[in-house]
Amino acid sequence: MSEKHIVIVGAGLVGTLNAILLAKRNLTVSVYEKRRDLRREPPPSGRRTTNLALTSRGMAALKQVGVAEQIAPYQVAMFARMVHEVDGTMHPLYYGRKEQFILSTQRNKLNEILLNAAEKFPNLTCFFEHKLTSCSLKTGQLEFLHKGKKVRVQADVVFGNDGAHSTIRLEMMKCSLMDVQQIYVPYGYIELPVAKTKNNDFALEPQHLHLWPRDDFLMLCTANWDRTFNIALFMRFETFSSLKTEDDAVEFFKKHFPDALALVGEKNLRSSFPTWYPYPMVTIKCSPYHIEGKALIMGDAAHAMLPFLAQGVNSGFEDCMLLNSLLDIHKDNFAAAFSEYSRCRKADAHAVCDLTLYNFLEMRQLVNTKTFRLKKKLDNILHAILPNNWIPLYSMVAFTDIRYHICKQRKQYQDQILNCILVLGAALLFFLLITTVIWVYVSWDRHW
Amino acid sequence: MSEKHIVIVGAGLVGTLNAILLAKRNLTVSVYEKRRDLRREPPPSGRRTTNLALTSRGMAALKQVGVAEQIAPYQVAMFARMVHEVDGTMHPLYYGRKEQFILSTQRNKLNEILLNAAEKFPNLTCFFEHKLTSCSLKTGQLEFLHKGKKVRVQADVVFGNDGAHSTIRLEMMKCSLMDVQQIYVPYGYIELPVAKTKNNDFALEPQHLHLWPRDDFLMLCTANWDRTFNIALFMRFETFSSLKTEDDAVEFFKKHFPDALALVGEKNLRSSFPTWYPYPMVTIKCSPYHIEGKALIMGDAAHAMLPFLAQGVNSGFEDCMLLNSLLDIHKDNFAAAFSEYSRCRKADAHAVCDLTLYNFLEMRQLVNTKTFRLKKKLDNILHAILPNNWIPLYSMVAFTDIRYHICKQRKQYQDQILNCILVLGAALLFFLLITTVIWVYVSWDRHW
Incomplete structure (x- = not known):
């Protein structure tokens, strides 16, 4: 076992996968997560608890750590976007060849499976309800708050896998020459659930990503393995604000998404209306991603992007695979691997952010x-x-x-x-x- | 006196001017500065301690708070850039008409005068050696570290006048939808002093900004009121790194700046060489600058820029004047004033950052x-x-x-x-x- 103590901040999907890959290298790995353990206490219903789409990049990573088969029962294959016109007509736009598909996957289930796989390593420990309160990336001193008590941790290497609002990235901005671009699009989103039918079946064809492109706004609907669906409605903040009452919301659906209104149900739409606080969406590009063999940010912390190309998690998993290859090449020399990682990942991370912006335009407008x-x-x-x-x-x-x-x-x-x-x-x-x-x-x- | 407690983080030039303008509105103002009081203990010689150029925007602000006459003895008027060719020939490029000038001003002297003016207000207090350690902008709770002890402060309104590496801006990034672009140019700079002549006189014509444009690098020299000069050498980081020894530095000066070598003196150049750690330069654009009547960032905290158009301090002073006018219009309603400030300052702050980048190109290359x-x-x-x-x-x-x-x-x-x-x-x-x-x-x- 190596003497090096690796600290990973964030036990989300990318953090946990990263932890597994590092633990496989016989390093001592500690993962600190500010939220509760979602296996013991499911996170409150709301944002970011629903499904994501895994593509070949993400699946390759899951195969490498041996959990692809475990997640399979919780995935639904999607072969095409099904465009819903206002008049109710539908036509499919296949993702690739007709036999190619992406996998709608339950986010929390995948996180659970990865955490279970991680905790099988004796050299890997996960700490939940540990909120990072301060850190010095150059000395590796970190301080967490756990149930009101301060916990001090000394790390040799720190990974920031702590999402778009990464504390580690903010710390890097303080102590290194990091170029950063953070842009909020003027659109937000809300989520709406679609229940099973009375016959306990999917309410829509599950093997499609259902799409209501309306030029300046957009609605998506993806299937869950339990036969429910999740709708996400993306609109300008001012469009959300213009809907003042439940009646406005119902009228809006009747005008633009009449078939979806039937799916959600007018009663459910009305009851959900008071919780319509549109969630913002940010694109973050930065570079470099590391501090001299001491710290590295990956995933959303390094390249937050819009959700329209389904590459947030996939690119984060690819980050982990890239680092793993570079540590192989550089024989666990973190300084050399981090430096090469920053050098070669920048162009790709920036490009995927740009591509998601393009795909937002394609999905809401161009397909029309x-x-x-x-x-x-x-x-x-x-x-x-x-x-x-x-x-x-x-x-x-x-x-x-x-x-x-x-x-x-x-x-x-x-x-x-x-x-x-x-x-x-x-x-x-x-x-x-x-x-x-x-x-x-x-x-x-x-x-x- | 208003019940509102205004906290300003940073007692640099912009913070102090801002404090004076707010104190004149009969508000209770506290200014917290992490460094020592430069009137009691001059800051260690080194970066950012030297002179700056005030133009009409900056001077208008100083006139408004009544300190323009006090600073006059510490200023040197500059009418033109004096371009120094490698062969020693010189030719002037006037800034405007021949009678127009900008004012080379001692940074610390100006700060001293502003601090003295500020402390004349009974409703304004300055606290030095108070380093901001945490803050919640929405609740106005701030925590400072003062000589090892924690100091808690409750503010109604917080101003971030804390420079390019602003802690308040980082806090805003955590709790609001702030677009940010932070870009380091691949150039750094060092400063070199030029002594008076043996006759106690200026070693160069003081009423010019002396300029050695060498396409990919650039040297500037401006006069101080005490008849010394300050040289600033701007080069790519790799050009600095390529100079490995004192001899390399001397050879470099002989080749590119032979007349400047005579000014600095070979002995002084050699002795300064071990301290040549080039200081980086960053451009920061962001928006919005405020949190709903609770907090506002101004000056370098809101728009750090390259020093080549001499607008860093001038634009920061203009920020203060703009806010002052908006508080007049909105009758001290901070929410309305901040909102309008963000709306109308963005285009100007972004433009001046772009103009400084252009001027860097003009000064190092185009003038040739x-x-x-x-x-x-x-x-x-x-x-x-x-x-x-x-x-x-x-x-x-x-x-x-x-x-x-x-x-x-x-x-x-x-x-x-x-x-x-x-x-x-x-x-x-x-x-x-x-x-x-x-x-x-x-x-x-x-x-x-």
């Missing part, structure tokens, strides 16, 4: 346009013809491990080609039309 | 180009012809109170016109040349 749908069809045809050389953006992100910044570059390049093809196609059509008109005119002339 | 000098001449001619409608960027920033974002817009617009004039001028010259050649040829032909 005919040009987008035409381009999407062309995109899929080119992928079928050139499966390795032409991969649609979503497929690159969800079904490959191509680096995010390469995904972004290839998307831009492919977009230019798609635009060229469309322009050339339109020009050709126009040419054919003119030729036909002339031909008809000449024939008609000769006929007379 | 012939096109820039030609444009600058043209800029001045147009200003002479249209004094109110055409104002060069530097003059707008330094000699007017035109809002920074308008300065930026007008600069871009004027630049486009200058470029057009240069292109048209070149085309006209070319046309004249061709016409002359043809005329000469025709005359020559006829002659024969």
Whole structure:
């Protein structure tokens, strides 16, 4: 067992996976989490307690730590986005090829499974209800508050896996030259539950991500393994504020989401209205992620992003896998691994943040346009013809491990080609039309 | 006297000016500063202890609080940048019209004068050696550490005037939806003193800002009222690192700044070399600046910028003046004033940060180009012809109170016109040349 004491702040999904990978390296690992142990006491219902989508990057990490099979019963495969029009018509937009899917996964169940896997290591200990109150990353001295008492901890290496509002990142900002960009989008979201049917079945087709794109706002609905669904409504803060009463909310649903109103139920919608405090969404890009062999931030702490590409957890898991490979290469030399981690992760972390912003636009607005749908069809045809050389953006992100910044570059390049093809196609059509008109005119002339 | 207790964190230049303006409103003001009182114990020599340049925005604020005359003996007027070429030739670039100047001012002296002015108010108290250790901006509870003891303070309104590494800004980031962009440039700086001559005189012409622009690095030298000078050398961190020994530093000066080497003295340069730890420079843009009538950040805490436009302190003083006007308009309603302050200050604070980045490029590189000098001449001619409608960027920033974002817009617009004039001028010259050649040829032909 190594003498090094590794402290991980945050026992969420990324923190726990990171702890497992580090414990497998025979390091002494302590994980400190400010909340209660969710296995003993389920967190209060509300935000961020619902499901997430795992794609191949996230699943690869779960396979590596041997928990992929355990989570399988709590996952629902989703093959397509099902677009719901205002008039009730629906049409699917497949994520990739028709047999490819992403996995809607219960967040808390996955956290439970990872925590159980973590605690099997004798060299790994989890401490709950320990809130970080102060830390000096350069000396490794940390102070936590546990049930009103101060707990002092001495760490050799500190990991900040403490989410978008990371205390470790704020500490790094104080003691290192960290570039940071933190931007809140002017949109917030609320969540609404959809119950099972009376026959104990799913109220909607579960193998789709249901999507109500309304240009300036957007509603999503994903299935849970227990046959319920979760709806998330994303709107501008001022749109939320413009709904003053339950009646306003019902009228709003009747106008924009009539089929969803039937799913949620008018009574439930009314009773949920007083709890509609839209939750903000932030994009955080920063760099570097480390302090000289002493501390590293990963996951949302390093790159918080919008939820629209389902890459928050997937990219966080990929962070852990990258660090693991770098520690292999550098033979557990944290200074060298951290330095290389920061150097090569920046472009990808920044790119995935940009891609989620793009995908928000695509999901709420672009999918409503005919040009987008035409381009999407062309995109899929080119992928079928050139499966390795032409991969649609979503497929690159969800079904490959191509680096995010390469995904972004290839998307831009492919977009230019798609635009060229469309322009050339339109020009050709126009040419054919003119030729036909002339031909008809000449024939008609000769006929007379 | 109002019941409201105003707490200002930071007794630097902006904090002290802010305190005076608030004390004049009959509010109870407490200023907490982590450092010792610089009037009793001068701060250790080193960074940020030297001079700054006050322009009309800053001087307007000092006039308003009645200390402009007191600082006058400690100021040196500067009328132009004096560009030093490698071969020793020099040429001036005037800041505006030949009679316009900015004021090189001793930072600590100004701070002393402001602190003395502040402490004349019976409703204003300054507490030194009080380091903020924790705060809750929403409840106004602050905790300071003073000589090893905790001091708890209850505030109604908290001002963060605590500089670029503001603790109050970090607290705001935790409890409000603040957009933040923090970027370190890859350049650092060191300072070097220049002594008086043996005749007790200035070693250089004091009424110029001396400038050694060397494309990728830059040296500045400004006069102090006591007839010494301060040199600041700005270079990439890797350029600093490439100078490994005293000899390297001397060789570097011989090659790039031979006349400055004579000023500093080879012996002094060698003895200063071990202390060459380049200080980083950061640009911080954020928004909003307030929490609902409870807290506001101003000065470097809200908009840290590069020092190349001399607007750090000037813009901070302008912040105080703006707040003062808004409190007049809103009759001391802090919630309304803060909200309007954030709304209207953002564009200006972001613009001045951008302008300092541009000015860094201008000072280290553009001034070396012939096109820039030609444009600058043209800029001045147009200003002479249209004094109110055409104002060069530097003059707008330094000699007017035109809002920074308008300065930026007008600069871009004027630049486009200058470029057009240069292109048209070149085309006209070319046309004249061709016409002359043809005329000469025709005359020559006829002659024969």
